Amino acid sequence: MSVTFAIFFCLFSLSNALYKQWIPDTNFENVSNWDKGRVPCANDRVYFQHDQKASVYVQSTHSIVEMYLPMDGELILAFGAGFAGSEGGSDPGCERGGDRITFQDPDRYQWYDPTLWRAASTPDDLENGRFQFSVHEESVPCEHDDVIFRPDSSFRVSTDSDVSRIPLRSVSIMEKKFSREEEFARYLQSGSGKLQFHGSGTVQVTNSRCSESSGCDCGNTANHERICAALHQHSQCPDLECLSPLTPIGHCCGICGAIVSLEYSPDFNVESYRNRLLHLFLSLPSYRGVRMAMSKVSRPQSFSDSASRRMSPEIQVVLQEEGSGSKAEALAWEIMKDIQSQGSSLGIVKGEVQTSTGSHASGQGGSVDGGMIAGAVIGVLLALVGLGSLVVLFTRGMIRVPGMSSLQFVKKDSDLDNLGDSIDKGFDNPMFDTSPHLPADLHGLYSGSEALKGISITNSGVHFVNPAYDETDFTA
């Protein structure tokens, strides 16, 4: 058991790529491909539009009276499949029949439609329906993903795109996996290739993995508008029950729940962190129904910088839930506590949480050995809202602040000795006396974008009670 677990980590720890499967098909036997909502019967007349381009996969044998084929198309017959002439009449299960039945226009399916893809971390998971939740931009294949068109099916997809190349790690069609660029380019020029892919973007396979342990940007931001437009053709965004819905980066709709944004160091590994959250928290019955999507995103570094378009990558953890999102929110606070206590051993420099009830806080990652800062929690937004949420935490007994007498800064590193000068006296804590020693790292926290006002609780004395662990005091 533990061996399998270890192997699992080895295999997946360096890549955050997913397998993405295209859902629609152009199969003869799929009822949704016919205008009558059923597969042609023995006494039907079967029509393909004259100018329709289609690659149609036929799985079994059909008797038909007549069939009008398009100028440019193909029928791919599975082993044992075929067509037989029929006098009409006797086709068991086909009492209706005798109609003119037309193949639906397959040109309507867009590559950048987030509803037409399923994602999973392994092909096995795809098969068994263990799909992954992701923001809309990442529902569509990302640069390092493996794309799978279902075996025993054909398809037609429009690759119209705002970028000319659509890079992918690999593409599998009818169980043949393409991972070499020239080989796939040749396939695209083949008869089937031309019927299956049309549109302005060119799909390219690169066979390249994401080589950064913190994960890679999906690469679909340039097509954000297109992705959301395709989504809205099918459905409106759901009505939400929460007070202030959040819109994650890369998503087209608001959500109820929470977003945790992480600043990371080179030690951060997105896959092990994802597994940590899955095993420590999301697998708990109390968080059933909460869906998590984790990705590397870029956002303008600050309001003043946005003119210069400087982007800084961060890890976005979206926690979404049907209904009010309160479980997702509780989970976000749990994750923040985990960051406070274990952050620096996980490679997390800073975490920030936004919730759909309107609270917002950020905290710095501490660690057991570092022992310098157990945490900093800063209410932003309105000072009142920040205060409110903290008060809630206090009354719930989630945060305990020791008396001033026990507030002592633990100096473990020599470079901490000259921190005195860098202390910004502006961070007075309205609830507590100002801590006389703030580490220099904290500066980074405040020099950032938002005017962070409110409360900061810093010092090794502050600790968080995490039910998932034994209670540990980091004052050491």
Ligand SMILES: *[C@@H]1O[C@H](CO)[C@@H](O)[C@H](O)[C@H]1NC(C)=O
């Ligand atoms: C038939 O096509 C629809 C839409 O293209 C798809 O959702 C569905 O999974 C297909 N059915 C089967 C049995 O493959």
